[in-house]
Amino acid sequence: MSSSEHELMWLQLLQTPARGAVPLQLQLRTALVNAILDGRLQAGLCLPSGRELAALVDVSRNTVVLVYDRLVADGYLEARPRDGYYVCGSIARANVTRVNASAAPGTPDWSAKIHPPSTQFRWLDRPQDWQKYRYPFIFGQFDPKLFPLSDWRECSRQALGVAAVESWAQDGTGGDSAQLIEQLIRRVLPRRGIAARPDQILLTLGTQHGLYLLGELFADAGTVVGVENPGYMDARNIFSRQAARVLPLPVDESGLKVSSQLAECKYIYCTPSHQCPTGVTMSTDRRIALLNHASQHDQVIFEDDYDPETQYLGQPLPALKAIDKCDRVIYLSSLSKLLSPGLRIGYIVAPTPVIEQLRLLRRLMIRQAPGNNQVAAAFFIQQGHYDRLLHQTRHVLSSRAAVLADALTRRMPNAGFTIPSGGSSVWLRLSGSPDLAALRAACLARGVLFDPGEPFFQEQMTVPYIRLGFSSIPIERIKPGIEELSNALDASSRHFLRAYRHT
Structure with missing residues (x-):
């Protein structure tokens, strides 16, 4: 093989590492291991010298030597003194034995076997590459x-210590991290006014996982859930997946209304802290009225504490759970x-009996x-990083909320919204009768993403709403983003008027 062909072969096998978040050593090691395990580098093959490979892939010679030495230690390469590095012949590659299956009378009719989610479900569809x-x-x-990466990395390192690993790495029997439970009881729940014991807390993979567990435990065919x-x-x-009858409950500027419909419900789901999606906070009077109603009608309330600690104007109200004296609120x-x-x-x-069943x-x-992650989160809270992040996040969200409110007032004066005092979104009522599908398409073309209002309604949306979140957009892009939204709305309205005149 000529020198140029030799270089070309290695360049095809090992692309030049990209300068970025992934260390060069890791990129080079991964490329070599993949080539060995895939069989592209055969056992006994001599690798280029450290100097040669460094020049080929444009990294330092020390980087190549460190990678070679580590691969020798891991058994992928063999170092031969004064000769070089060779692909080790003892690397085991999985070979699947071929079996000739007998002819079968066709594939299953999956549509007849599967019980899929309802096609009537409404979702928030966002581009997978929304970050772009x-x-x-x-x-x-x-x-x-905003994420304190160095602090989280340090807490994760502590969670990987020998003693910590022994506490969480075993296959357990459904228990939770005692460290994290303790931190929730001591540092997190008291800020919401909630006192709890360890046997009254269950860790979940997010709130939605918790909701699914509650639906599985309490809802069945015909159960009325508001x-x-x-x-x-x-x-x-x-x-709905549990075949429950979901009853839509009206919301106003004080949160969930205690209406006549409420009496039909066996269970009530609500978001008192920052209502989803309007962002309103349920008033104290409304909270007391809701708890009294639940007591009088033997109802259970599922309280989803949405954005509970991001109140940046005024003092946050305690959670419903905090003022519930009858154990009717599941938080x-x-x-x-x-x-x-x-x-x-x-x-x-x-309550403990509920937690026991949810744990099962x-x-x-x-x-x-x-x-x-439970242990890392416990260290993160215990060492004060959580409180500092919370304070920083409140400040940032407050600044972004002010800029967003000002931009909307200036650029879209006919739109209706309430200036947020907490949370990370604005529920925006658009003026006129815009074609929301056309508006969204126009906004996507301009690089603007928003959450459409339709999925939040159980029935047809009669007033045009959209939700504008501001937790992930840099503050300097809020004003130009609202300008683009306003321009797209104006263009959509002109298109609608032209189409209307031609009908």
């Missing part, structure tokens, strides 16, 4: 720039919204929640 859009006014995502309207569509979907919340949605750390606070259901579903 310049103006992501979407809810429920976090700003990576859900706010507009409200969180996945709560409605989960209870759900999450650490994920503040830390990171991908961590999936939520929890339920409920969770064991059937996932056996136990992953322990490493």
